[in-house]
Amino acid sequence: MDLKIIKKDEEELHMEFEGESHTLLNLLRTELLKDERVMYATYDTKFTIMDNPIFKLRTRGEDPLEIMKQAASRITAQCDEFLQCYNAALG
């Protein structure tokens, strides 16, 4: 995965996710929208297959990089919790 920052200021972040799809980005968006400091979080692919998705995040004055980092760590924690529950269920 390669990330390209297209736009970045105090409260806005536009990023290109090379080779990523709904699998991760939908999860990331859902996680970001749970955060009250986020004004909007969305992503769009100009032309499917040919273009990389662009993720757009706007916050209510907080550092978007920090908020994105926290959302990513929440996903990591979710995966850990899932793996733990899953392995326990399989016995």
Add this chain to the structure above:
Amino acid sequence: MKVELIELREDRIRFLLTGATAAFANGIRRACMSEVPTLAIDEIRLYDNTSVLFDEQISLRLGLIPLTAEDLDVYSSPEDCICEGAGCPGCRVDFILTAEGPKMVYSQDVVFTDPGVKVAFEGIPVVVLGEGEKLVVEGYATKRTGSAHSKWQSGTTCGYKNLPRIDIGDCQKCGKCVKVCPRDVLALDEGDRVRVVNLLACSLCKLCIDECDYQAITVTPVPDSFVLTIEGDGSIKAKDLVVKAAEEIRHRAEMIGEKMADLS
């Protein structure tokens, strides 16, 4: 988060996931299908093909044979290999296939140089050879993910649905809903009242709601409970497939976190 096992077979797993978002359940489903790497025959060289099938058809059939490896981690995908995609034993598994008619060529006739790599199922027919017909093929398999081509898809039939919640109110004991249900979710008990007997089979089609003249039944999806069904192509056990999918998502989320930390 809670996981309850419903069904477990070598090639198929069904479990109930509670306390997760739809995005997470969908992430697992999508990752099982397109982000978990597996081996598949990638390029072939035909030395002799006098069978009734065209070369292209033979190559298509060979590509779609599911392959298993004792240890898949010893191989890297061509993009991540130290040879930078040029092709080396680290990212390629060579095979040969020679057959002479009259014979039916099956998947097990494909012989790999690495004894740890085998076809997942024996007895997949490739081509029928008549008297005097010959097939001599050499080539290699590579490790990639389903997002590159469906032949590398290790999860084939993967899906999820919300767990339904069926409430029965003022039942008039007509039994119409029991008859209309295509999956036998409902049944009449001793007092002729309708009862839910097989909740997990319910597909939320809501035919019972339409059929009931007294509006006694409600069917609603439980928003944070999901029934996931994951079926593999035999190249990897279904239970391991789910673990790999979750690890794949975790790895990517971790990478985003690291990149964000680098930038700020």
